[in-house]
Amino acid sequence: MSSSSLALTERDLDAYLPERASSNAYTRPRLEVKQRATAWAKNVTTRLAEQGFGVEVHATDEHPSLRNKRRVDAQWIFFSRDEEARRDLDRMLDRHRSIAEVIEDPSPYNRHAFLALRIDATAVEVCCAVHPEAKVDIDNLRARLSEGSEHLAEELSKALHALPEQFEIRAGGEGTEALRFPSSIATPAQIAEVLARCASENVPLWIGWRVPRETALANMEILGEQLEDATLALFPVYRLIAWSHDNDHVGIDRKMEGFHKEQEAAHAAALAAGEKWKAEQAAERERAALAARARAEESGAGRKAVTLANLFKSQPAKEAPRVQAPAKEAKPPRAEPRPKPAKEAPKPAANKPASEVYTKREGAEPTWERGAKVGIVAGPFAGKVGTIAEMEGARSARVLLGLLTTRLDISQLKLLDAGRPADASGRKAL
Numbered sequence: 001m002s003s004s005s006l007a008l009t010e011r012d013l014d015a016y017l018p019e020r021a022s023s024n025a026y027t028r029p030r031l032e033v034k035q036r037a038t039a040w041a042k043n044v045t046t047r048l049a050e051q052g053f054g055v056e057v058h059a060t061d062e063h064p065s066l067r068n069k070r071r072v073d074a075q076w077i078f079f080s081r082d083e084e085a086r087r088d089l090d091r092m093l094d095r096h097r098s099i100a101e102v103i104e105d106p107s108p109y110n111r112h113a114f115l116a117l118r119i120d121a122t123a124v125e126v127c128c129a130v131h132p133e134a135k136v137d138i139d140n141l142r143a144r145l146s147e148g149s150e151h152l153a154e155e156l157s158k159a160l161h162a163l164p165e166q167f168e169i170r171a172g173g174e175g176t177e178a179l180r181f182p183s184s185i186a187t188p189a190q191i192a193e194v195l196a197r198c199a200s201e202n203v204p205l206w207i208g209w210r211v212p213r214e215t216a217l218a219n220m221e222i223l224g225e226q227l228e229d230a231t232l233a234l235f236p237v238y239r240l241i242a243w244s245h246d247n248d249h250v251g252i253d254r255k256m257e258g259f260h261k262e263q264e265a266a267h268a269a270a271l272a273a274g275e276k277w278k279a280e281q282a283a284e285r286e287r288a289a290l291a292a293r294a295r296a297e298e299s300g301a302g303r304k305a306v307t308l309a310n311l312f313k314s315q316p317a318k319e320a321p322r323v324q325a326p327a328k329e330a331k332p333p334r335a336e337p338r339p340k341p342a343k344e345a346p347k348p349a350a351n352k353p354a355s356e357v358y359t360k361r362e363g364a365e366p367t368w369e370r371g372a373k374v375g376i377v378a379g380p381f382a383g384k385v386g387t388i389a390e391m392e393g394a395r396s397a398r399v400l401l402g403l404l405t406t407r408l409d410i411s412q413l414k415l416l417d418a419g420r421p422a423d424a425s426g427r428k429a430l
Contacts, residue, residue, distance in 0.1 A: 006040045006224035008033070008119065013213060016121040021073040022064055030062035033075050037117060040224055041077045044231050053235070055079040055115070079115040079231070081242060110204075113137040113242040115231060123174070124216045124223070126230045127208025128238045132199050136243045136250070141205075142195065143249035144240070145188050152249065153188035159236045160186045164209070164406040165398075167234070169194060172203030174210065183207060184407075207237060211403065219403060226402050232380040233406075366415040373416040374399060376408065385416065 014020070015029040041057045048055060058078045064070040113130040130137050144152040160169070160183040170180035171194045179197050181190060198205050209230050216223055239247065366372055372388045376399070386399040395410050 006036050007220055013121050016073050021071040027063045030072055034059055034062045037077050044228055074118055074120040077117040080112055115238050123210050123212050125208055125210040126227050127206055128234050129204045129206050131204040132202055139250045140243040141241050145192050156240050159240055163233055164404040166209050166404055169207050171197040222402050229381055366417055374413040375416050377414055378412045
């Protein structure tokens, strides 16, 4: 299924209006959006798998439920760490949660950093978010920004500066009071300031690209593909923020090892207690049996002994003959339907590099200047074609890619003839 299949309409977005969020009457249109968004997510996971990365994909409910507090005002598609790592972290995080907290917020998404696609009535966005309750990821990020870890903070800054210009960082959701600034100018001090604001207001750190409703509907033909590219561009930032065995700056592996030892000790103690209880119950049953036997011997001391002579002296009454019910006729076995042959899944089409899409046209040699067509040969936008908006020195350029604008090194670009189409699909860029 192609990226254009996301194809949102006004009817789709209106299903998430506040006055319709708690109504089951709009579950059907929300389900259709969820199905298309899930198909879109498969394209993202395929492209990440081609780069050697694996993620788990989850989608929120399209109907009012306990997990969404009986309101569906947005559709989320989450990309997160694998199930085993998430389960281990949940065991550690849930140790400090009360039953009331679990009932109030049964969703696991606030306890983990994640990438996501979010669709609501006013906008479509791609983001990397981490809530203050995701304590392991938050502590890992603070350790990266702490004194003495300047090289780690610089690594995160470079990844943020490499994002397209439309990306920004903010504390919490969309609003006039939110602390926000472009990711292209982010510094470690600014990120630390946003983290402090998030902790004090109990709102998530948000890094992403928000496309307003009008822009999304006007450019729906290319929006699905642009959102894919934006998600892949944001993935390096997610890997530097989210805790993993390869990105552990707070010693979680050691804590997890101690936690597993505690679990093993508790399990062994429970087994020993269970065996002790079984032994006590067996001893109690043996004592009860001995006592019953002794009482029976005492009460039967004056009775006549039973011998072969008097064993069958009194004959029991004959039982009435039993009438046997007629046997039911056996039904012939039903024929099993033949299984249908499984259809092979269509193979995802790989993006061709710009150097393979076009052949050089005879005529004037293109030059590095504003308006020149360029093919991208490396990075998350490899295989795409853009237009130079501005040259920044001799080694860097601002490149227009549809709704996105990004800075790229000359080594990642290849000049194309001006007469060629705007991108690899033959579709003109905005």
